[in-house]
Amino acid sequence: MNVQTPVEQLKPADYASDQEVRWCPGCGDYAIVKSVQRTMADLKLAPENVVFISGIGCAARFPYYMATYGFHTIHGRAPAIATGTKLANPDLDIWVVMGDGDCLSIGGNHTLHAIRRNVDIQMLLFNNEIYGLTKGQYSPTSRLGTRSPSTPQGSIDAPVNATVFALGAGARFVARSVDTNQKHLPGILKRAHAHRGASFVEIIQNCIVYNDGAFSGWTDKAAAADSQILVEHGQKLVFGKDGDRGLRLDRDSLSLEVVTVGENGVTEDDILVHDETNRVLANLLGAMEHPEFPVAIGVLYCNPAETYDAAVHRQIAETLEKTPPTDLNAMLRSGRTWTVAPG
């Protein structure tokens, strides 16, 4: 175990490094770093046990701003590096920070496999639906028709839905929140931290320079109530200013539909209850897109299983028990040997 230092007195600001933050003024990343620092303070995490590992991109600058251990690596590979760090020292509390290009384009393979293996790390995707650092090209999460320097006539390839991708990869924890939602995001980060295994969190992030307002249709305060649905385990899937709109399962097409209680014979009983251990439901919720649907915010799925790092170390422990190590001289002399006598 690593030595813990007293952390009771640490405040959010104590988790901030002394490095000057270099994001554009007004970038959503500021709000996220604030939420993360607050979460750390709330959880009283010992900074020496916390490691931030990132790839390359605006989002990936994140580790420099945290007074913890940090590794700013190469584009797309943070999940692979974090896997090695976690396997080497499972006691470390590892947070991976990725942009959408980082996570789902160049690093899509590593994201898939870190999730599939269920490595016990927090994987934070800062989704701004654009390549920020390289000055605004469209990304794999950009919506069809996105105009960018590389797609002057609009993008023509269908975007990937991050949460559905994660679920498809076998994720056991998938959540979504919004950069500026300071009431919601820290709670989600705490849930992600509490979850043992790969916790995938999509954080919707506004790039004020290259994709400003991409999400404002549903993230703006005025629009939020009618275009977001806050999902909570065991609670009815309702939303709207008056809380009378909800999600119902259309059993014929196995799809969700938005209904209003009291209209067309819809009653409270027709509204689905969120079950965060239900993978099918999580897929349906994650796939909902504005404006046809409200965007689901919260923990879409949480259903823990043995983590990869635990399993790796379990096998090592089993091996140690079955075949205790000899000294290395004996290791080299195990199996068939022969002796050449002098003379």
Add this chain to the structure above:
Amino acid sequence: MATKLAESRPDGELQRKSVDAVVIRFAGDSGDGMQLTGTQFTQSTALMGNDLATFPDFPAEIRAPVGTTYGVSAFQINFASYDIMTPGDAPDVLVAMNPAALKVHLRDVPKGGTIVLNTDAFTDRNIAKAGFGANPLEDGTLDNYVTIEIDIQKMTLAAVAGLGVTNKEALRCKNMWALGLMCWMYDRDRQPTVDWIEQRFGKRAPEIAKANIAALNAGHAYGETAELPSGIPAYIVPKADVQPGVYRAVTGTEAVAWGLVTGARKAGLKLFFGSYPITPASSLLHTLSNLKQYGVTTFQAEDEIAAVCSAIGASFAGSIGVTSSSGPGVALKTEGITLAFAAELPLVIVNSQRGGPSTGLPTKTEQSDLYQAVYGRNADSPLPVIASCTAGDCFFAAIEAVRIAVTYMTPVILLTDGYLANAAEPWEIPDIDEVPDFKVDFATAGEGFHPFLRDGKTLARNWAVPGTPGLMHRIGGIEKSYDTGHISYDPDNHHRMTKVRAAKVDGIADDIPLQEVASGPKSGRLAVVGWGSTFGAINQAVERSLAAGLDVAHIHIRHVWPLPRNLGELLAGYEKILVPEMNNGQLITVLRDRFLVPAEGLNQISGLPFKVSDLEAAIRERLES
């Protein structure tokens, strides 16, 4: 008709002819178990005290169509009563289990050589499939050889009859029959093979174990009772006069694995190994996966990029991260390697070189990744490169790679190749206690810490691992300030950091042995300069040339980068320099570049190791001209 054996056996006690060295090649279909046969023969031979070297040569296809030439798998062993260093130029005896094996390997058998033929397999169909126009057993093809024609298949079926195995299982025992015969011919003990069979099948399939042993014994008995009219020649190969000690057979792969484990132990670190399967590097992943009890964590990553990255992540956490691959995989790792170089983290990259470019000749050996190792990265990113020269040397080369990686906080490339990885040799097992420690001291909290504080002598940065209170820091690929370790875009700082990183790697030259001359005079008419697995062949050729009175020396380079400090001066002492390489000329470029020497290349790019005789001829030619 082929020449049959002329001598008949004298009555009474069998007279074995004593020979000093023999080269046997077992060749058959990939499904015939030739690698296994060769390995077992090697074990017995090692236990009998001969010196030996082997050369497994197998096809890229896992199960190529039966009877095709491209499905032929072979295993050559050279064993002797004296010190030998190569698997032998040409087989004295070829065991050909089918026409395709004969077709592929006949050209290597010198006139007068012995060929054991499994005649059952010489059906019209197989003969045609192998590409013979007519039956080679009948058309005079084998006139100049001594042939021993046996219905091995039939013999095997008879031997295992009644043991309760299926016909298919019975036929699988024919390699054991052939092995039994060869054990008889060369007076090898069958017991190690019997033990192995019992260990492998005894519990799981006792009837298969019995059948294999029966076939082995039957092959042996066949020789003993000389069912051939002319008898079968029988030999003894006296023990080699080797250094007293405890020995075992070792392949380069095993030696690298044990060397990495030992290196990690000497550094006081855990070993993390991340890899992605590729021939011929996979066997290292397999070997290390079975050494978990020695502080080894293995990880089969999703690709080579993830493999190197996981190893870097592990080094960041305070393990020694190791990754391995062959050329194409190492190419994928390049960006990760430069991250480790820039972040100054220890890392060992093992490259088991194979024939390239691209997929090339994946199961054949080559030395064509030297450029990649020395020069093959973007930006100014020099790395130490070590090349092991024999299977046994792989052990020490791996320890050295770990030592340099942790002492200098740098990635290190360890070059082996397909030949070293697979070939077995007897190895005097070293005493681990005699390998010096190089314990790592992690940074501990103190005034003025920053992650890029350097040791005045090695220029290595200090290594603080996550989990250590008070030393929280961030590292990465962006340029760091020399003075604070924080990111810096300052132009002068970048110049300075580039120079410091280069000086650090260059300084390793002061921490490696000076270049020695492996054989021959320290100056003179000709130096043959090699690296890697050609060591044995070059050394033998030079030794023979020296014995013939020629003025030639062998210089073997183990530290390919940085090169030993005295190498330039040493090379200047020879009139001519010949650089044999299993590539199109790579070390030679480095030597010319560093030392402006008039070196000449001798390049063989056939996927096969050099023959001693070819090298001898080349030496003679240089000295005569």
